[in-house]
Each structure stands twice: as C-alpha cells, then as structure tokens.
Amino acid sequence: MDILKAIRLYLVTDEAACRGRDFYQVVEDAARGGVTMVQLREKTLGTRAFIDRGKRLKDILAPYQIPLIINDRVDVALAVDADGVHVGQSDMPYEVLVQMLPPGKIIGLSAEKMQDVTEAENWHISYLAVSPLYATPSKTDTETPWGLNGLQWAKRNSRHPLVVIGGLNIHNTNEAILNGADGIAVISAICSAESPFSAAQALGKAIHSRS
Numbered sequence: 001m002d003i004l005k006a007i008r009l010y011l012v013t014d015e016a017a018c019r020g021r022d023f024y025q026v027v028e029d030a031a032r033g034g035v036t037m038v039q040l041r042e043k044t045l046g047t048r049a050f051i052d053r054g055k056r057l058k059d060i061l062a063p064y065q066i067p068l069i070i071n072d073r074v075d076v077a078l079a080v081d082a083d084g085v086h087v088g089q090s091d092m093p094y095e096v097l098v099q100m101l102p103p104g105k106i107i108g109l110s111a112e113k114m115q116d117v118t119e120a121e122n123w124h125i126s127y128l129a130v131s132p133l134y135a136t137p138s139k140t141d142t143e144t145p146w147g148l149n150g151l152q153w154a155k156r157n158s159r160h161p162l163v164v165i166g167g168l169n170i171h172n173t174n175e176a177i178l179n180g181a182d183g184i185a186v187i188s189a190i191c192s193a194e195s196p197f198s199a200a201q202a203l204g205k206a207i208h209s210r211s
C-alpha cells in the first residue's frame with residue numbers, strides 16, 4: 001500500500017452532504033473521478049447498518065482498488081475487513097487500537113493541536129490529519145483551525161504523511177499542498193458538488209499539477 005498515493009485525494013463521506021442524491025452513486029462517481037481513498041464516516045447509524053453500508057462500499061470500491069477506511073469504529077472496520085480506521089483525539093486511544101488491528105491495516109489519526117503532533121511521533125500510524133485546516137460548516141465541534149502557518153509547523157515537526165481536512169476546495173488545494181500537505185480530505189467539495197465526478201477530477205488535477 002502506497003500511503004502517500006492513497007491520501008492524495010481522500011473522500012470522507014457524509015450522506016447529509018449528498019443533497020438527497022443516492023449515497024452509493026455519489027461515492028461511485030467520486031471513485032470514477034479519481035478519489036484515492038474513501039472514509040465511511042457515520043455519526044448516527046446503528047452498528048448493523050454501519051456494517052452493511054461498509055460492506056456495500058467495499059464492494060463498490062474494490063474494482064477501483066480504492067482503500068476503504070472506517071471512521072471511529074474499530075469493531076466495524078474489523079467486521080467489514082476494511083483497509084483501516086481513522087480515529088480522533090476523543091476516540092479509541094492509539095495503544096488500544098494498535099493491539100486490536102491486524103498488521104498491515106491503515107491507521108489515521110487527527111491532530112487538532114501541536115501536542116497531538118508531537119505525541120504521535122512515537123506511534124506507528126499511517127498518516128496524520130491536520131484537522132481542521134480551515135473552519136467548516138461540515139464539522140463545528142473542532143479546535144482552532146491550523147491555518148497555513150500551523151500546517152507548516154506540523155510539516156516541520158512530524159515524520160508522518162500529512163493530510164489536511166476542513167474547508168478544502170478547488171481554490172485552496174494548491175496552497176495546502178505548497179505549505180506541506182501530502183493530500184487533501186474533503187466532504188462537501190465532492191459530496192455536495194453539482195457533479196461529484198467532475199469535482200473529484202478537478203481536485204485530482206489541482207493536486208497533480210503541484211507535485
């Protein structure tokens with residue numbers, strides 16, 4: 001697994017952001033458009049429905065060879081045999097998570113503040129999410145946004161691949177990459193776009209033109 005390739009254009013799902021369209025169709029359109037990894041992020045679904053949705057997404061993404069990450073729930077990731085899990089600072093602690101996951105699974109961790117970045121230096125994670133880069137209506141229970149100076153600091157002080165999330169779109173992707181991000185993670189820029197396919201294509205081009 002080439003993790004730097006996988007985090008380049010990382011779709012985080014949110015059915016509510018899909019503007020009433022079919023959730024699976026939005027994700028498949030994004031896959032055709034070139035997203036490089038997908039995170040199933042479900043904050044309200046029951047466990048069984050979460051697992052069902054994860055299995056269906058895994059089947060949709062398999063032909064595109066796009067890794068599937070499960071947000072928050074290690075048990076769901078194991079049940080689905082997903083490629084990995086993303087946890088934040090209030091989720092399962094790294095020390096517990098790493099004992100539960102089989103070797104080879106992707107571990108993503110959100111860093112909300114400087115201490116989170118330095119603490120993660122001792123850990124075998126796959127990528128660190130600088131979260132949020134900018135304030136976003138898609139998630140409001142966040143710490144102060146990092147901004148570009150904060151991103152530069154994270155780049156200097158972390159040995160891990162960095163993905164940025166929060167308020168990323170076609171207009172600010174370049175500056176994020178130029179200031180240290182290895183990839184961008186988005187909800188609304190793809191899920192809420194008129195065409196998730198074209199949005200993913202355009203974001204992919206913006207990232208490639210900077211590398």
Ligand SMILES: Cc1ncc(COP(=O)(O)OP(=O)(O)O)c(N)n1
Nearest residue numbers: 071086087088089110129131165185
């Ligand atoms: C790629 C990526 N980055 C950050 C987050 C946020 O995780 P967390 O802080 O645990 O918040 P929730 O998403 O669980 O509300 C993420 N999910 N993905």
Ligand SMILES: Cc1ncsc1CCOP(=O)(O)O
Nearest residue numbers: 136138139166167186187188
């Ligand atoms: C899940 C998450 N974690 C930090 S910001 C965020 C939401 C990102 O959504 P958007 O790409 O629409 O700003």
Ligand SMILES: [Mg+2]
Nearest residue numbers: 072087088091
């Ligand atoms: Mg979380």
